[in-house]
Amino acid sequence: xxxxxxxxxxxxxxxxxxxxxxxxxxxxxxxxxxxxxxxxxxxxxxxxxxxxxxxxxxxxxxxxxxxxxxxxxxxxxxxxxxxxxxxxxxxxxxxxxxxxxxxxxxxxx
Amino acid sequence: xxxxxxxxxxxxxxxxxxxxxxxxxxxxxxxxxxxxxxxxxxxxxxxxxxxxxxxxxxxxxxxxxxxxxxxxxxxxxxxxxxxxxxxxxxxxxxxxxxxxxxxxxxxxxxxxxxx
Numbered sequence: 001x002x003x004x005x006x007x008x009x010x011x012x013x014x015x016x017x018x019x020x021x022x023x024x025x026x027x028x029x030x031x032x033x034x035x036x037x038x039x040x041x042x043x044x045x046x047x048x049x050x051x052x053x054x055x056x057x058x059x060x061x062x063x064x065x066x067x068x069x070x071x072x073x074x075x076x077x078x079x080x081x082x083x084x085x086x087x088x089x090x091x092x093x094x095x096x097x098x099x100x101x102x103x104x105x106x107x108x109x
Numbered sequence: 110x111x112x113x114x115x116x117x118x119x120x121x122x123x124x125x126x127x128x129x130x131x132x133x134x135x136x137x138x139x140x141x142x143x144x145x146x147x148x149x150x151x152x153x154x155x156x157x158x159x160x161x162x163x164x165x166x167x168x169x170x171x172x173x174x175x176x177x178x179x180x181x182x183x184x185x186x187x188x189x190x191x192x193x194x195x196x197x198x199x200x201x202x203x204x205x206x207x208x209x210x211x212x213x214x215x216x217x218x219x220x221x222x223x224x
Binding site: 094 | 140142144151152153154157159165198200202204206212213214215216217218
């Protein structure tokens with residue numbers, strides 16, 4: 001079974017501080033991992049996918065198969081980063097996305 | 110960037126009424142999904158649809174729910190007899206048929222309020 005765990009419900013940091021949003025997963029095959037961001041209950045926007053290995057808005061995430069983790073990082077948080085962040089996993093063959101419970105990031109001035 | 114369009118953005122309905130939520134997927138996408146998000150809770154999978162049939166559904170997707178692609182473009186979710194607990198944000202998502210394509214693209218959602 002596919003499972004995504006985001007242990008922190010809320011992460012509160014000051015502007016300019018580093019951020020790490022944790023995500024661990026459970027899947028027996030080769031997963032696709034994603035990070036989605038949701039601003040004020042709007043649409044879910046794709047932030048990162050592990051296949052592309054790119055940096056969006058200063059965020060990066062590395063898939064660690066040994067630790068089954070896909071943590072999201074940003075070296076210097078900005079106030080506009082305040083949002084809900086969801087880690088999600090898809091199995092092979094374009095299966096459904098399974099979401100974690102989300103972490104609310106709050107960046108204070 | 111291509112978008113997934115959902116209508117209506119907000120629907121209020123009386124308990125027991127039928128509702129149809131509509132989604133216009135990105136034109137070359139082959140895989141379609143419905144998710145829901147009850148206020149303050151996580152995003153939950155409802156159903157996936159490929160090649161004009163359901164490929165997977167969750168335990169939430171019971172007999173009161175149905176999906177179809179009636180005209181080859183729109184992708185609809187029907188709830189036959191709404192209950193109070195169906196109040197939620199419903200998101201449509203689509204994906205292309207290639208791994209190199211984008212990830213899952215979500216629409217802006219329909220906020221369903223059952224009164």
